[in-house]
Amino acid sequence: FPTYKNLSQHDAEWRHTNVRTVIKEIWLVEPSIFNNLGAKQAKVMISLLDKLLVSNENDSLLEVLESVVELDEHRLHQLAEQLNKTTLENIVSTIEVLQRRETVVRKLEELMINNYKDVLETPHLQGIIEANTWLFGEQYSMIGAEEDDFQKTAHNLRQHIKEIDVLAEDDFEQQDLDDGLTIEGVRRQVDLFLARKTKQF
Numbered sequence: 001f002p003t004y005k006n007l008s009q010h011d012a013e014w015r016h017t018n019v020r021t022v023i024k025e026i027w028l029v030e031p032s033i034f035n036n037l038g039a040k041q042a043k044v045m046i047s048l049l050d051k052l053l054v055s056n057e058n059d060s061l062l063e064v065l066e067s068v069v070e071l072d073e074h075r076l077h078q079l080a081e082q083l084n085k086t087t088l089e090n091i092v093s094t095i096e097v098l099q100r101r102e103t104v105v106r107k108l109e110e111l112m113i114n115n116y117k118d119v120l121e122t123p124h125l126q127g128i129i130e131a132n133t134w135l136f137g138e139q140y141s142m143i144g145a146e147e148d149d150f151q152k153t154a155h156n157l158r159q160h161i162k163e164i165d166v167l168a169e170d171d172f173e174q175q176d177l178d179d180g181l182t183i184e185g186v187r188r189q190v191d192l193f194l195a196r197k198t199k200q201f
Contacts, residue, residue, distance in 0.1 A: 001046060019050040104132050126191070133194055139193045153193045 003020065004012035023046065051061045082091065108128060111119050119125065128194065133140045 001050075006197055015054070017052060018053055019046065022053060062113060101132070101134065104128065104135070108135075129192060136194060137196070139197045141193070142194055166175065 001016060005013055007015065026049075048061075052058060068076070068079070108125075108187065111124055130142060133142050
Protein backbone atom coordinates (compact mmCIF):
# COMPACT_ATOMS: atom_id res chain seq x y z
CA PHE A 1 0.00 0.00 0.00
CA PRO A 2 1.14 3.61 -0.59
CA THR A 3 2.92 5.28 2.34
CA TYR A 4 1.52 8.85 1.97
CA LYS A 5 4.68 10.43 3.39
CA ASN A 6 3.69 13.91 2.21
CA LEU A 7 0.26 13.86 3.86
CA SER A 8 -0.81 14.59 7.40
CA GLN A 9 -1.52 11.58 9.62
CA HIS A 10 -5.27 12.17 9.40
CA ASP A 11 -5.28 12.39 5.59
CA ALA A 12 -2.92 9.42 5.27
CA GLU A 13 -5.18 7.24 7.44
CA TRP A 14 -8.23 8.29 5.43
CA ARG A 15 -6.55 7.48 2.10
CA HIS A 16 -5.33 4.11 3.41
CA THR A 17 -8.75 3.13 4.75
CA ASN A 18 -10.47 4.30 1.59
CA VAL A 19 -8.31 2.30 -0.82
CA ARG A 20 -8.49 -0.82 1.36
CA THR A 21 -12.29 -0.59 1.36
CA VAL A 22 -12.43 -0.27 -2.42
CA ILE A 23 -10.06 -3.21 -2.92
CA LYS A 24 -12.21 -5.37 -0.64
CA GLU A 25 -15.33 -4.44 -2.61
CA ILE A 26 -13.64 -5.26 -5.92
CA TRP A 27 -12.40 -8.55 -4.46
CA LEU A 28 -15.94 -9.50 -3.41
CA VAL A 29 -17.38 -8.69 -6.84
CA GLU A 30 -14.59 -10.06 -9.05
CA PRO A 31 -11.78 -11.82 -7.14
CA SER A 32 -10.16 -13.06 -10.35
CA ILE A 33 -8.81 -9.55 -10.97
CA PHE A 34 -6.22 -10.11 -8.28
CA ASN A 35 -5.38 -13.70 -9.17
CA ASN A 36 -1.81 -14.42 -10.24
CA LEU A 37 -0.64 -10.86 -9.65
CA GLY A 38 3.02 -10.48 -8.81
CA ALA A 39 4.15 -8.09 -6.09
CA LYS A 40 5.05 -5.34 -8.57
CA GLN A 41 1.76 -5.70 -10.47
CA ALA A 42 -0.25 -5.61 -7.25
CA LYS A 43 1.63 -2.51 -6.08
CA VAL A 44 0.94 -0.70 -9.36
CA MET A 45 -2.76 -1.66 -9.35
CA ILE A 46 -3.27 -0.54 -5.75
CA SER A 47 -1.43 2.73 -6.40
CA LEU A 48 -3.57 3.41 -9.48
CA LEU A 49 -6.78 2.75 -7.56
CA ASP A 50 -5.57 5.02 -4.78
CA LYS A 51 -4.82 7.85 -7.21
CA LEU A 52 -8.11 7.45 -9.07
CA LEU A 53 -10.03 7.72 -5.80
CA VAL A 54 -8.64 11.22 -5.21
CA SER A 55 -10.58 13.58 -7.47
CA ASN A 56 -7.91 16.29 -7.73
CA GLU A 57 -5.41 13.80 -9.19
CA ASN A 58 -7.72 12.04 -11.65
CA ASP A 59 -7.35 14.25 -14.73
CA SER A 60 -3.56 14.43 -14.68
CA LEU A 61 -3.20 10.71 -14.03
CA LEU A 62 -5.62 9.75 -16.80
CA GLU A 63 -3.82 12.02 -19.27
CA VAL A 64 -0.52 10.33 -18.45
CA LEU A 65 -2.06 6.85 -18.68
CA GLU A 66 -3.73 7.70 -21.99
CA SER A 67 -0.41 8.84 -23.45
CA VAL A 68 1.32 5.66 -22.28
CA VAL A 69 -1.45 3.40 -23.61
CA GLU A 70 -1.24 5.09 -27.03
CA LEU A 71 2.48 4.35 -27.38
CA ASP A 72 3.39 1.68 -29.90
CA GLU A 73 5.35 -1.35 -28.74
CA HIS A 74 8.72 0.12 -29.72
CA ARG A 75 8.17 3.43 -27.92
CA LEU A 76 6.77 1.66 -24.87
CA HIS A 77 9.90 -0.47 -24.72
CA GLN A 78 12.07 2.65 -25.03
CA LEU A 79 10.19 4.32 -22.16
CA ALA A 80 10.62 1.23 -19.99
CA GLU A 81 14.37 1.21 -20.73
CA GLN A 82 14.67 4.87 -19.75
CA LEU A 83 12.76 4.26 -16.52
CA ASN A 84 15.24 1.50 -15.69
CA LYS A 85 18.05 4.06 -15.95
CA THR A 86 16.45 7.03 -14.21
CA THR A 87 13.24 8.15 -12.49
CA LEU A 88 10.20 9.60 -14.19
CA GLU A 89 10.64 12.66 -11.97
CA ASN A 90 14.09 13.27 -13.49
CA ILE A 91 12.70 12.82 -16.98
CA VAL A 92 9.93 15.37 -16.31
CA SER A 93 12.45 17.84 -14.83
CA THR A 94 14.67 17.49 -17.90
CA ILE A 95 11.71 18.07 -20.23
CA GLU A 96 10.79 21.22 -18.31
CA VAL A 97 14.35 22.55 -18.65
CA LEU A 98 14.34 21.85 -22.40
CA GLN A 99 10.94 23.50 -22.84
CA ARG A 100 12.09 26.62 -20.97
CA ARG A 101 15.20 26.77 -23.14
CA GLU A 102 13.16 26.38 -26.31
CA THR A 103 11.00 29.31 -25.17
CA VAL A 104 14.13 31.45 -24.66
CA VAL A 105 15.49 30.57 -28.11
CA ARG A 106 12.14 31.38 -29.74
CA LYS A 107 12.04 34.69 -27.87
CA LEU A 108 15.52 35.60 -29.11
CA GLU A 109 14.61 34.58 -32.66
CA GLU A 110 11.52 36.77 -32.50
CA LEU A 111 13.60 39.74 -31.31
CA MET A 112 16.45 39.31 -33.76
CA ILE A 113 14.48 38.30 -36.87
CA ASN A 114 11.13 40.07 -36.65
CA ASN A 115 12.00 43.04 -34.43
CA TYR A 116 15.69 43.61 -35.18
CA LYS A 117 15.14 47.30 -36.01
CA ASP A 118 13.77 48.03 -32.56
CA VAL A 119 15.99 45.77 -30.45
CA LEU A 120 18.17 47.49 -27.86
CA GLU A 121 20.95 45.77 -25.98
CA THR A 122 20.13 46.67 -22.38
CA PRO A 123 16.31 46.58 -22.21
CA HIS A 124 15.81 43.65 -24.57
CA LEU A 125 18.86 41.38 -24.69
CA GLN A 126 20.74 41.93 -21.44
CA GLY A 127 18.17 40.33 -19.12
CA ILE A 128 17.61 37.32 -21.37
CA ILE A 129 21.31 36.56 -21.72
CA GLU A 130 22.06 37.12 -18.02
CA ALA A 131 19.41 34.56 -17.06
CA ASN A 132 20.45 32.09 -19.76
CA THR A 133 24.24 31.84 -19.95
CA TRP A 134 23.79 28.27 -21.23
CA LEU A 135 23.28 29.91 -24.64
CA PHE A 136 27.09 30.13 -24.83
CA GLY A 137 27.59 26.61 -23.46
CA GLU A 138 26.93 24.70 -20.26
CA GLN A 139 30.49 25.34 -19.07
CA TYR A 140 29.93 29.11 -18.70
CA SER A 141 28.90 30.89 -15.50
CA MET A 142 28.12 34.57 -15.03
CA ILE A 143 30.60 36.48 -12.87
CA GLY A 144 29.53 40.07 -13.55
CA ALA A 145 26.77 41.96 -15.33
CA GLU A 146 25.63 45.43 -16.32
CA GLU A 147 25.89 47.20 -12.95
CA ASP A 148 29.32 45.74 -12.10
CA ASP A 149 32.71 47.22 -12.93
CA PHE A 150 35.81 45.12 -13.58
CA GLN A 151 37.03 45.48 -10.01
CA LYS A 152 33.80 44.15 -8.52
CA THR A 153 33.77 41.40 -11.12
CA ALA A 154 37.31 40.41 -10.12
CA HIS A 155 36.19 40.18 -6.49
CA ASN A 156 33.25 37.99 -7.52
CA LEU A 157 35.57 35.75 -9.51
CA ARG A 158 37.91 35.51 -6.51
CA GLN A 159 35.08 34.05 -4.43
CA HIS A 160 34.82 31.13 -6.87
CA ILE A 161 38.49 30.14 -6.55
CA LYS A 162 38.96 27.41 -3.97
CA GLU A 163 41.73 27.82 -1.38
CA ILE A 164 42.73 31.23 -2.72
CA ASP A 165 43.33 32.45 0.84
CA VAL A 166 46.13 29.91 1.37
CA LEU A 167 48.18 31.18 -1.57
CA ALA A 168 51.60 32.66 -0.71
CA GLU A 169 53.42 35.60 -2.29
CA ASP A 170 55.60 33.16 -4.22
CA ASP A 171 52.50 32.03 -6.12
CA PHE A 172 52.15 35.45 -7.77
CA GLU A 173 54.22 37.58 -10.11
CA GLN A 174 55.99 40.28 -8.08
CA GLN A 175 54.81 43.02 -10.41
CA ASP A 176 51.21 42.07 -9.60
CA LEU A 177 51.89 42.72 -5.91
CA ASP A 178 53.66 46.05 -6.27
CA ASP A 179 52.08 48.92 -4.36
CA GLY A 180 50.34 51.46 -6.48
CA LEU A 181 49.69 49.07 -9.35
CA THR A 182 46.94 50.51 -11.51
CA ILE A 183 44.99 48.84 -14.26
CA GLU A 184 43.50 51.01 -16.96
CA GLY A 185 39.73 50.71 -17.18
CA VAL A 186 39.31 48.78 -13.93
CA ARG A 187 36.32 50.95 -12.99
CA ARG A 188 34.60 50.65 -16.34
CA GLN A 189 31.27 48.92 -16.42
CA VAL A 190 31.00 45.46 -17.95
CA ASP A 191 28.06 44.38 -20.07
CA LEU A 192 28.43 40.70 -19.32
CA PHE A 193 31.37 38.82 -17.81
CA LEU A 194 31.38 35.03 -18.12
CA ALA A 195 33.86 32.49 -16.84
CA ARG A 196 34.36 29.10 -18.46
CA LYS A 197 34.90 25.98 -16.40
CA THR A 198 37.57 23.64 -17.71
CA LYS A 199 38.79 20.31 -16.40
CA GLN A 200 42.19 20.40 -14.77
CA PHE A 201 44.16 17.15 -14.67
